[in-house]
Amino acid sequence: MQIAPNVRAVQVPDNNPMHPQCTTIYLVGRGQVLTIDSGEDAERYRWMLRGYLAATEKAEIGMSCVTHHHRDHSSNLRWLRDEFGADVRVLNEGMPLLGDRLPESGVTAIDHGSEIGPSDDVRVTAIHTPGHSVDSVCYHLESEGVLFTGDTILGGSLTTINDFALYLDSLSRLRDLPNLRLLCPGHGPVIENPVAYIDAYIRGRYERERQILEVLAQSQELTSWAIMEVVYADRNLGPRLRRAAERQVDTHLRKLEKEGRVNVYAGKPREKSAEEIARAEEKEHERLDVIRRADEYREEARRRALATQENPSSADWEDPPRYALA
Numbered sequence: 001m002q003i004a005p006n007v008r009a010v011q012v013p014d015n016n017p018m019h020p021q022c023t024t025i026y027l028v029g030r031g032q033v034l035t036i037d038s039g040e041d042a043e044r045y046r047w048m049l050r051g052y053l054a055a056t057e058k059a060e061i062g063m064s065c066v067t068h069h070h071r072d073h074s075s076n077l078r079w080l081r082d083e084f085g086a087d088v089r090v091l092n093e094g095m096p097l098l099g100d101r102l103p104e105s106g107v108t109a110i111d112h113g114s115e116i117g118p119s120d121d122v123r124v125t126a127i128h129t130p131g132h133s134v135d136s137v138c139y140h141l142e143s144e145g146v147l148f149t150g151d152t153i154l155g156g157s158l159t160t161i162n163d164f165a166l167y168l169d170s171l172s173r174l175r176d177l178p179n180l181r182l183l184c185p186g187h188g189p190v191i192e193n194p195v196a197y198i199d200a201y202i203r204g205r206y207e208r209e210r211q212i213l214e215v216l217a218q219s220q221e222l223t224s225w226a227i228m229e230v231v232y233a234d235r236n237l238g239p240r241l242r243r244a245a246e247r248q249v250d251t252h253l254r255k256l257e258k259e260g261r262v263n264v265y266a267g268k269p270r271e272k273s274a275e276e277i278a279r280a281e282e283k284e285h286e287r288l289d290v291i292r293r294a295d296e297y298r299e300e301a302r303r304r305a306l307a308t309q310e311n312p313s314s315a316d317w318e319d320p321p322r323y324a325l326a
C-alpha cells in the first residue's frame with residue numbers, strides 16, 4: 001500500500017490482541033529499499049514481504065532497521081540479511097537486547113540523530129524515544145512528513161509503557177518535529193492528524209492516572225490487579241490483555257510513588273522450596289523431550305514421504321511385473 005511517494009506499507013493481519021488489526025513492515029525508497037521493522041518469527045511475514053516485493057515492485061532490500069527489540073518487530077533481521085544481503089542498522093541501546101536475532105555480519109550501530117537511508121536522496125533520521133521500551137526509536141522521513149513510530153505510538157489504541165516520565169518526554173519531542181504529516185505505527189492504521197493524535201495520546205495517559213487516583217481515594221489499600229479491574233471495567237478488555245493492563249497500572253503507580261502521591265506497602269514474594277524448583281525443572285525437561293521427539297518423528301515422516309515419491313516401489317514387490325512387446 002502506497003503511503004507517500006517513497007513509502008509503502010506491507011500490512012500483515014494479526015490475531016494477537018496486543019497488536020490492533022495488523023503488524024506493519026514499511027518499505028522506504030526505490031530499487032534498493034530500507035525496511036523498517038520485520039515482523040515476528042512466522043512464515044506469513046516472510047511470505048507477505050516476499051510476495052509484496054515480487055508482485056508490486058522490482059525492488060531489493062538493501063538496508064533493514066527496527067523500531068525496538070520486541071520480537072514482533074525484530075524476528076526476521078537474520079532472514080533479511082541471509083535472503084537479501086541487507087545491511088542491518090540498530091540503535092546502540094538495542095544491541096544487547098536483540099541477542100541471537102541479530103545476524104552474524106552486516107550489523108552497524110546507530111545513535112540518536114543518525115541519518116540512514118537506502119539512497120543519498122531518501123534518508124530517515126533516528127530519534128531515540130524511550131518509554132515503551134528502553135531502545136524504542138522512531139524514524140523521521142522529514143522530506144515527506146512521515147514518522148515511523150513502531151510501538152511508541154499505535155494506530156487505534158494506547159500503547160504499553162514501562163517509564164511514564166521518559167515516555168511523555170519522548171511524545172513531546174515527537175510532537176515538535178518539523179513537517180509532521182503522517183504517523184506510520186508498528187500496529188494499526190496510519191494516522192493522518194499527527195499533532196492532534198499525539199495530544200490525545202498524552203491526555204489519555206493523564207486520564208488513566210486520574211482514574212487510578214480516583215479508585216485509590218475510594219478504598220484503603222488495593223493491589224494493582226484490583227485497581228486494573230476497576231479502571232478497565234468499562235473498556236471491554238479481552239482476557240488476554242489483563243496482565244498487560246495490570247503492568248500499565250504498575251507503571252503509573254511507580255510514577256505516583258516517586259512523586260510521593262501514593263504509599264506502597266511492600267508485598268512478600270512467594271518463595272519456592274529447592275524441592276519445588278527441582279520438580280518443576282524435571283517436568284520441564286520431560287516436556288521438552290517429548291516435543292523434541294515429536295519433531296524428530298515429523299521430520300522422519302517427511303523424509304519417508306519424499307523417498308516414496310522419488311524411488312521405485314520395490315519394497316512392495318518380491319518380483320515386480322515386467323513388460324515387453326507382444
Ligand SMILES: [Zn+2]
Pocket residue numbers: 068070132133151
Ligand atoms: Zn513493543
